[in-house]
Structure formats: structure tokens, C-alpha cells
Amino acid sequence: MTSRLARLWQPGNPQRRVFLPDFWMAVIESPSVGRNKLPRNCVKFEVDPRMSRHDIREYLTKIYDLPVRDVRTEVQMGDITWNTKLDHQYKKAMWKEEDKKIAYVFMSKDFAFSFPQMFAASEEVVELAKMTKQQEELKEKLNEQYANRNRRVGQFLAA
Structure with missing residues (x-):
């Protein structure tokens, strides 16, 4: 379906023409975790x-050759x-x-889609990730000092 009109044919012009549809499609990012997660x-x-x-x-298979x-x-x-x-009671919408x-388009089983990363991560986000990683490592080191390694699990101490 196209709203474009074909130009009048005149002698000497080629007959082959390709008409693209007037339809549009946009990829939407879906949640990666939770109830609305997609395969x-x-x-x-x-x-x-x-x-x-x-x-x-037809749009996806013929134009983009997707399975x-x-x-x-x-x-x-x-x-x-x-x-x-x-207005809600009387159904008068403004x-x-x-x-x-x-x-929801399901591709073949071996096809894996990931939403494209449009913008690079900012420096602040990268620095924040580094700092949180360092804090976790320090927390684990401090916790090792106080952990009781001599404890026998599953055995009761005799009184």
C-alpha cells in the first residue's frame, strides 16, 4: 500500500520501479528483568x-531479510x-x-536481539561504577579479618 502515484510512462523511460510502503516501524526497548521481560x-x-x-x-523479511x-x-x-x-462519570473526555x-516479533531460535547502545556511557557513570567496585573489594577485605574461620559447621560444641 502506497500513497505515491506512479509517474506517467513515456517512451524511453524504464518500466521497473520500486515502491516502498508508507508504513513505519520503531524498535522499543523492553525490560531486561521482571515480569515484562521478553525472550x-x-x-x-x-x-x-x-x-x-x-x-x-513481509516488511521485515523482504526489506531487512530477518528470520x-x-x-x-x-x-x-x-x-x-x-x-x-x-466528566469521567458522564464520559465527556477533554x-x-x-x-x-x-x-511482538518472534525470530528463529538461534536469533538473539539486544537493544542497540545509542550513546556511550558518560565519564561520571564509569567513575561511579569503579568506585562502587572498589568499595565492595574493601568491604570483603575488612570482612575477612573478622570472619571466624575456625568454626566447625554442623558439629555441636560439647558443654
């Missing part, structure tokens, strides 16, 4: 609301802004955000 071979996209599962599969195994979609309702509390269509 390694799953990628979460926000897609054009007009796209179907078949369109998403798509399954596509699942969901429509997330946009936030509703109410003017007063009574504003509603656009709905979003989210696609």
Missing part, C-alpha cells in the same frame, strides 16, 4: 496502526484527559491520545 529472540516494535500481521512479517517466525500484535489505548471528575499498535 532473547523476541523484538518489540511500535508499528503503523494500519499494518496487519502479514504486513509486518521472522511469528508476529503478535496488540493495540494499546491512548491516555484520556478528563477536565473534571464528573482529550484522548492516539492509540498505539505494538508488535
